[in-house]
Amino acid sequence: MSILVYTESENGKLKKAALEVVSYAKAVADQMGTSVTAVAVNADNVESLGNYGASKVLLVKDDSLKDFNAKKYATVVAEAAKNEAAKVVVVSSSADSKYLAPLLAVNLEAGYVSNVIAAPSNVEPFTVKRSAFTNKAFANVEITTDVKIVGLSNNSYGLVESGGNASVEDFSPSIPESGVSVESVDKATDKVSIADAEIVVSGGRGLKGPENWGMIEELADVLGAATACSKPVSDLGWRPHSEHVGQTGKPVASNLYIAVGISGAIQHLAGINSSKVKVVINTDAEAPFFKAADYGVVGDAFEVVPQLIEKLKAFKASNA
Amino acid sequence: MKILVCISHVPDTTSKINFTDGDSKFDTNGVQFVINPNDEFGLTRAMWFKEKQGASVDVVNVGGAETEPTLRKALAIGADSAIRVNTEATDGFSVAKQLAKVVNDGGYDLVIAGRESIDYNGAMVPGMLAGMTGANYVTNCIGLEVDGTTVKAVREIDGGKETVNTSLPLIIGGQKGLVEESDLRIPNMRGIMMARKKPLKVIEPIEASAETKSVSFEKPAPKGAVKLVDADNIDELVSLLHNEAKVI
Numbered sequence: 001m002s003i004l005v006y007t008e009s010e011n012g013k014l015k016k017a018a019l020e021v022v023s024y025a026k027a028v029a030d031q032m033g034t035s036v037t038a039v040a041v042n043a044d045n046v047e048s049l050g051n052y053g054a055s056k057v058l059l060v061k062d063d064s065l066k067d068f069n070a071k072k073y074a075t076v077v078a079e080a081a082k083n084e085a086a087k088v089v090v091v092s093s094s095a096d097s098k099y100l101a102p103l104l105a106v107n108l109e110a111g112y113v114s115n116v117i118a119a120p121s122n123v124e125p126f127t128v129k130r131s132a133f134t135n136k137a138f139a140n141v142e143i144t145t146d147v148k149i150v151g152l153s154n155n156s157y158g159l160v161e162s163g164g165n166a167s168v169e170d171f172s173p174s175i176p177e178s179g180v181s182v183e184s185v186d187k188a189t190d191k192v193s194i195a196d197a198e199i200v201v202s203g204g205r206g207l208k209g210p211e212n213w214g215m216i217e218e219l220a221d222v223l224g225a226a227t228a229c230s231k232p233v234s235d236l237g238w239r240p241h242s243e244h245v246g247q248t249g250k251p252v253a254s255n256l257y258i259a260v261g262i263s264g265a266i267q268h269l270a271g272i273n274s275s276k277v278k279v280v281i282n283t284d285a286e287a288p289f290f291k292a293a294d295y296g297v298v299g300d301a302f303e304v305v306p307q308l309i310e311k312l313k314a315f316k317a318s319n320a
Numbered sequence: 321m322k323i324l325v326c327i328s329h330v331p332d333t334t335s336k337i338n339f340t341d342g343d344s345k346f347d348t349n350g351v352q353f354v355i356n357p358n359d360e361f362g363l364t365r366a367m368w369f370k371e372k373q374g375a376s377v378d379v380v381n382v383g384g385a386e387t388e389p390t391l392r393k394a395l396a397i398g399a400d401s402a403i404r405v406n407t408e409a410t411d412g413f414s415v416a417k418q419l420a421k422v423v424n425d426g427g428y429d430l431v432i433a434g435r436e437s438i439d440y441n442g443a444m445v446p447g448m449l450a451g452m453t454g455a456n457y458v459t460n461c462i463g464l465e466v467d468g469t470t471v472k473a474v475r476e477i478d479g480g481k482e483t484v485n486t487s488l489p490l491i492i493g494g495q496k497g498l499v500e501e502s503d504l505r506i507p508n509m510r511g512i513m514m515a516r517k518k519p520l521k522v523i524e525p526i527e528a529s530a531e532t533k534s535v536s537f538e539k540p541a542p543k544g545a546v547k548l549v550d551a552d553n554i555d556e557l558v559s560l561l562h563n564e565a566k567v568i
């Protein structure tokens with residue numbers, strides 16, 4: 001028996017979310033008195049997972065897995081889970097992991113809970129806390145099957161270094177045919193994605209027009225942040241749909257969320273509420289966002305944001 | 321092409337979320353229910369296939385009689401017929417099991433579900449349905465073209481999108497982008513009148529036990545008051561973010 005964790009990588013490099021799911025799996029393993037095995041595909045430097053609590057890494061090197069494919073990857077993880085007689089499988093909340101997890105659940109006849117935000121409150125019966133109703137509430141959910149799948153919400157557990165070592169084994173499961181193949185990928189490689197970002201800078205209709213996004217991008221640059229926007233901003237075509245966050249857009253669970261010229265409508269807040277620290281910059285002191293934020297500046301974005309950029313640059317220079 | 325659109329019946333996005341029975345049940349008191357927004361995009365895309373490619377479009381919900389107004393709304397938007405599987409939906413797995421039966425019995429070529437429901441946010445029903453039926457599967461779908469049985473779909477990925485080639489039978493998890501927001505269909509008077517005469521078939525569930533069980537609910541702890549920083553004192557904001565919040 002062990003806890004199996006699927007550790008994602010991109011161009012060979014393990015993602016931060018991979019280190020987080022291993023940290024989480026280690027906590028579950030300690031609770032259940034067992035160890036953690038990670039499975040990684042075409043990743044480099046996987047020994048480093050030992051530091052976060054993996055004892056063993058099953059490493060798959062296979063050219064047919066160059067592009068992510070939910071069915072093929074789900075089979076890889078399922079085979080690994082069966083080999084290890086895993087009782088619990090942990091995956092992240094990335095778009096790819098959420099794509100493969102339901103297929104994995106059917107394959108392993110395992111109960112699956114997504115958006116989990118904490119280590120199990122109990123292992124017998126196995127009970128985890130997850131967010132629900134788009135962050136407006138939490139549910140404590142019991143998984144009643146023999147094998148369990150936990151989808152961990154990104155940034156909810158954090159990285160925990162335990163300083164161990166992992167042995168690495170080659171793993172070559174049989175890969176099924178898939179009826180879905182990637183034709184092309186269109187991805188900005190120089191930008192942080194909203195899902196991976198620790199800091200997100202988001203702009204709303206208060207910014208008046210797309211020509212004013214220069215300062216939002218500059219602020220994001222200084223902070224190493226991803227850029228996002230409210231729904232009307234993407235509906236108006238000021239920014240791409242992929243930046244729309246909120247209940248009907250992408251969820252944000254960053255450490256810091258900076259909202260500029262966003263009123264804080266309930267549907268917007270629902271999607272960003274699990275961010276740890278929220279800052280709002282808005283001319284209207286009555287804007288509902290101030291009720292949801294940790295820090296607020298009542299002021300004109302066109303004055304405040306350039307100042308903030310300047311102060312942050314100075315801060316970075318003095319801390320460098 | 322036979323299309324089935326899966327409709328999740330969810331609280332309106334402005335709903336206050338409360339619980340009853342010792343925090344063990346969602347309190348539906350005063351809550352307005354709507355078609356899950358992701359499913360609305362899928363339904364509108366299905367109407368396009370109906371009008372341009374002669375597809376037939378059925379809608380389905382797994383739920384009690386209280387979901388029928390939501391299914392009627394889908395009929396008013398233009399679906400041909402509706403199916404309700406008469407059982408309380410208690411988890412993603414059991415819902416997918418019921419849907420798999422409907423899909424297999426109906427011989428559907430294309431199943432359009434939503435990327436996720438806005439109530440339980442499981443993001444699992446379409447994937448499980450694909451696992452159970454063996455159909456091809458694309459989620460976070462923001463573009464869909466069908467030519468015969470050949471399909472080109474666009475999937476949103478973290479930080480971008482990818483175009484994939486696949487074929488029918490196919491299950492998708494759809495979302496905004498599948499059609500533009502401004503193209504979403506709102507039922508008109510004629511649609512509403514016609515919907516009354518369209519078939520809404522109630523079928524009994526098959527045996528499918530849940531694999532997960534919500535034992536209790538909690539609401540987030542009330543937030544402390546916002547700390548206001550003067551617009552002329554942005555140094556203080558930087559200092560608070562560094563020293564107090566420790567996020568920079």
Ligand SMILES: Cc1cc2nc3c(=O)[nH]c(=O)nc-3n(C[C@@H](O)[C@H](O)[C@H](O)COP(=O)(O)OP(=O)(O)OC[C@H]3O[C@@H](n4cnc5c(N)ncnc54)[C@H](O)[C@@H]3O)c2cc1C
Pocket residue numbers: 325326327328329356358359380381382383408409410411412415432433434435436437438439440441442443444445446532533534
């Ligand atoms: C009284 C009550 C108690 C409930 N308790 C639980 C619970 O404990 N745990 C839990 O997970 N859920 C519970 N539900 C929610 C259940 O109704 C959900 O439909 C089901 O769990 C799937 O939700 P999801 O968020 O996983 O769906 P997702 O996988 O996020 O949904 C994606 C898509 O699948 C389709 N879909 C989802 N549900 C249905 C449906 N019922 N009929 C047709 N298509 C559908 C839609 O196209 C939707 O956009 C409860 C509901 C009720 C009424």
Ligand SMILES: Cc1cc2nc3c(=O)[nH]c(=O)nc-3n(C[C@H](O)[C@H](O)[C@H](O)COP(=O)(O)OP(=O)(O)OC[C@H]3O[C@@H](n4cnc5c(N)ncnc54)[C@H](O)[C@@H]3O)c2cc1C
Pocket residue numbers: 203204205206207229230231232233244245246247248249260261262263264265266267268271281282283284287299300301302333357
């Ligand atoms: C079904 C449904 C789903 C929805 N889903 C989402 C969603 O997922 N995400 C989402 O964001 N919205 C969503 N919405 C829309 C939501 O209700 C709001 O309309 C939207 O969030 C408002 O966007 P905004 O804050 O950018 O614009 P506004 O509400 O117009 O707010 C602009 C703000 O900018 C401030 N401002 C103006 N000038 C300045 C200045 N110079 N400097 C600083 N501040 C300034 C104003 O005081 C105001 O507070 C949804 C709505 C519905 C009905």
